[in-house]
Amino acid sequence: MTLSNPYLVVKLGGTEGVDFSAICKDVARLISEGQKLVLVHGGSAEANALGEAIGCPPRFVTSPSGYTSRYTDRDTLEVFAMAVNGKINTFLVEQLQMLGINALGLSGLDGKLVTAQRKASIRIIENGKQKILRDDYTGKITGVNISLLQTLLEGGFIPVIAPMAVSEAGEALNVDADRAAAMIAGALKAETLVLLTAVPGLMRSFPDESSLIKNLTVRQLEEALNFAQGRMKKKVLGAQEALEGGTGKVIIADGRFDQPISNALSGAGTTIVP
Amino acid sequence: MTLSNPYLVVKLGGTEGVDFSAICKDVARLISEGQKLVLVHGGSAEANALGEAIGCPPRFVTSPSGYTSRYTDRDTLEVFAMAVNGKINTFLVEQLQMLGINALGLSGLDGKLVTAQRKASIRIIENGKQKILRDDYTGKITGVNISLLQTLLEGGFIPVIAPMAVSEAGEALNVDADRAAAMIAGALKAETLVLLTAVPGLMRSFPDESSLIKNLTVRQLEEALNFAQGRMKKKVLGAQEALEGGTGKVIIADGRFDQPISNALSGAGTTIVP
Numbered sequence: 001m002t003l004s005n006p007y008l009v010v011k012l013g014g015t016e017g018v019d020f021s022a023i024c025k026d027v028a029r030l031i032s033e034g035q036k037l038v039l040v041h042g043g044s045a046e047a048n049a050l051g052e053a054i055g056c057p058p059r060f061v062t063s064p065s066g067y068t069s070r071y072t073d074r075d076t077l078e079v080f081a082m083a084v085n086g087k088i089n090t091f092l093v094e095q096l097q098m099l100g101i102n103a104l105g106l107s108g109l110d111g112k113l114v115t116a117q118r119k120a121s122i123r124i125i126e127n128g129k130q131k132i133l134r135d136d137y138t139g140k141i142t143g144v145n146i147s148l149l150q151t152l153l154e155g156g157f158i159p160v161i162a163p164m165a166v167s168e169a170g171e172a173l174n175v176d177a178d179r180a181a182a183m184i185a186g187a188l189k190a191e192t193l194v195l196l197t198a199v200p201g202l203m204r205s206f207p208d209e210s211s212l213i214k215n216l217t218v219r220q221l222e223e224a225l226n227f228a229q230g231r232m233k234k235k236v237l238g239a240q241e242a243l244e245g246g247t248g249k250v251i252i253a254d255g256r257f258d259q260p261i262s263n264a265l266s267g268a269g270t271t272i273v274p
Numbered sequence: 275m276t277l278s279n280p281y282l283v284v285k286l287g288g289t290e291g292v293d294f295s296a297i298c299k300d301v302a303r304l305i306s307e308g309q310k311l312v313l314v315h316g317g318s319a320e321a322n323a324l325g326e327a328i329g330c331p332p333r334f335v336t337s338p339s340g341y342t343s344r345y346t347d348r349d350t351l352e353v354f355a356m357a358v359n360g361k362i363n364t365f366l367v368e369q370l371q372m373l374g375i376n377a378l379g380l381s382g383l384d385g386k387l388v389t390a391q392r393k394a395s396i397r398i399i400e401n402g403k404q405k406i407l408r409d410d411y412t413g414k415i416t417g418v419n420i421s422l423l424q425t426l427l428e429g430g431f432i433p434v435i436a437p438m439a440v441s442e443a444g445e446a447l448n449v450d451a452d453r454a455a456a457m458i459a460g461a462l463k464a465e466t467l468v469l470l471t472a473v474p475g476l477m478r479s480f481p482d483e484s485s486l487i488k489n490l491t492v493r494q495l496e497e498a499l500n501f502a503q504g505r506m507k508k509k510v511l512g513a514q515e516a517l518e519g520g521t522g523k524v525i526i527a528d529g530r531f532d533q534p535i536s537n538a539l540s541g542a543g544t545t546i547v548p
Contacts, residue, residue: 050356053328078361082324086360087352090438090446093383097444104385109367111378111431148429155425157385164364170371172364 006191007153009247010261011181012041012092015231017198018255020092026261027158028099036153039103040161040184041092042177043084044070050083051076061124061133067233069138071124072174077137080174081107081164089162096158104152107162108141109172114180115143116165116173139165139173141180144187178231182238186245193242194264195235196255201270202232216272218243239272249273280465281427283521284535285455286315286366289505291472292529294366300535301432302373310427313377314435314458315366316451317358318344324357325350335398335407341507343412345398346448351411354448355381355438363436370432378426381436382415383446388454389417390439390447413439413447415454418461452505456512460519467516468538469509470529475544476506490546492517513546523547 008030012023031037047070048058056079059071072080089105096103108114116139121132152159161184163177178195185193204211206229216224221240228236232252239250253269254260263269282304286297305311321344322332330353333345346354363379370377382388390413395406426433435458437451452469459467478485480503490498495514502510506526513524527543528534537543 050328054324055327078365081364082356082360084360085364086356086358090355090359090381090383091352094440094444094446097383097386097440097446099444102385104380105383106378106380107364109364109371109379111376111426111429112371148431151425151429152385155385155422157422166368166371170368170373172368172371 007036007038007188009038009040009181009185009188009190009193011178011193011195012039013197013255015042015198016045018196019257019260021095022258023196023255023260024092024095024099026259027096028101030261031101031158038149038153038159038161038184038188039092040163040177040181041088042163043088046088047080047083051079054079061122061126064123064125064130068230069176070174071133072137073135074137077172077174081172085162085164089160092160096160101158102156103160104157105160105162107164108175108180109164109166111145111148112166113145113148113161114141114165114175114183115145116141116167116175118167118169118171118173137171137173139167139175141165141175141183144184146187149184149188176234178234178238179241182242183245185242185247189246191248192265193247193250194261195238195250195252196260196264197235197252198254198256200254200268201252202228202236206232213270216270218272218274221272243272243274281310281312281462283312283314283455283459283462283464283467285452285467285469286313287471287529289316289472290319292470293531293534294369296532297470297529297534298366298369298373300533301370302375304535305375305432312423312427312433312435312458312462313366314437314451314455315362316437317362320362321354321357325353328353335396335400338397338399338404342504343450344448345407346411347409348411351446351448355446359436359438363434366434370434375432376430377434378431379434379436381438382449382454383438383440385419385422386440387419387422387435388415388439388449388457389419390415390441390449392441392443392445392447411445411447413441413449415439415449415457418458420461423458423462450508452508452512453515456516457519459516459521463520465522466539467521467524468535469512469524469526470534470538471509471526472528472530474528474542475526476502476510480506487544490544492546492548495546517546517548
């Protein structure tokens with residue numbers, strides 16, 4: 001399929017500090033200038049807070065290769081859906097509607113927008129020992145329904161996508177928002193993927209901001225996985241997946257200030273090219 | 275606009291007792307037989323439970339003309355969005371996906387699917403006195419974006435709609451699910467609107483089930499408003515609105531048993547015709 005429009009995919013962190021209002025204003029300005037845009041959001045902080053409030057606190061697990069993720073049993077999946085699909089997605093759409101943007105919220109479950117393979121069991125490291133967890137509702141993304149996205153974009157809607165996916169059996173799954181954004185950007189052959197977060201970009205020596213890396217090629221990302229800390233590892237993996245999928249470039253940038261997307265497009269943050 | 279397909283709109287109650295699983299199986303069977311179908315759901319019971327759990331219990335108010343509705347301040351709107359858009363909508367879509375139906379969940383806020391006029395102040399009766407409440411995020415539905423629904427239906431998606439709407443200013447509003455279903459059925463000129471609930475239909479002397487009214491015309495609904503109790507009043511109003519909008523017929527039927535939609539279409543419950 002040939003895509004004639006230069007798409008921009010923006011991922012808003014679920015991390016505290018990221019300024020959703022500034023991002024929405026910037027989105028509105030870019031759209032008014034004719035930019036075709038897809039938003040993908042997280043919601044970890046909200047899901048954690050809701051889980052604590054209703055007596056289902058979050059549990060994070062670490063894989064043998066050092067990646068941290070949310071352990072998602074059925075109760076946690078419900079909390080996640082309420083906080084992320086219910087609250088973040090709805091009120092992001094509201095903020096955009098109030099700015100005159102005809103946003104339309106979806107999760108990856110809707111219309112099989114994002115398909116994933118359920119990880120029926122996951123290996124984790126706990127107290128130095130490997131353990132197997134079952135009943136986990138997370139997935140590895142396997143596909144993106146581009147035709148649904150195209151239909152919405154051609155209809156003048158701005159898709160706002162929550163990080164859930166659908167398994168082959170139809171189950172709802174929690175997926176990583178950075179990697180969902182990456183797969184969507186890759187599938188759309190987006191011109192640019194902007195991953196907004198609460199730090200200035202990829203740093204060689206986190207949290208020393210003077211060690212910010214301005215430019216990187218995809219070949220240097222393997223090395224970056226060694227010094228990227230915590231959730232930044234997922235962004236680096238996401239950048240790899242997006243570029244391999246055909247995205248023009250990936251920018252990891254600061255989402256805490258005014259005009260964060262425009263600033264990223266003008267050179268702020270870490271730009272990664274094929 | 276000419277609509278060539280005979281649409282069926284089904285509203286699932288948010289009331290306890292309504293069997294979502296039986297409804298989804300019935301939906302899947304009807305769709306496999308070629309039925310074009312739109313689902314609208316409520317979620318009051320879930321919203322109440324979540325509100326209680328997080329310390330934001332529901333508050334119901336009664337209008338001078340005797341209609342009961344949820345008082346929706348900003349906190350309640352968030353609870354409503356989490357329970358209704360986040361939980362009910364997501365897991366209804368999941369249930370349908372597991373039955374092989376490509377469901378797509380939306381609220382009326384998404385893509386301005388349902389527009390409403392915000393009631394900036396509402397008059398209520400409390401302890402026998404009239405009072406004015408402000409900061410209420412509820413609305414009176416003013417329109418339905420049929421072209422979005424048509425696009426989705428033509429794309430092979432089954433829309434599953436949560437009862438929220440968007441105000442002219444872009445605000446998210448809580449709207450009554452029965453009346454949202456009615457407005458959607460009217461706008462689609464649906465062949466049939468089925469309102470599923472936890473009673474056998476409209477009863478002349480609630481809760482005496484032997485007083486069930488099998489057939490009614492729209493002209494008799496004015497009188498029905500006098501004996502309809504509680505939330506049944508909203509269904510009667512909804513039936514009026516749907517029929518005035520061009521819906522072929524409205525059936526108020528029991529959603530607690532197997533094949534509730536098929537049973538309604540075969541004559542169970544209360545059938546109301548123009």
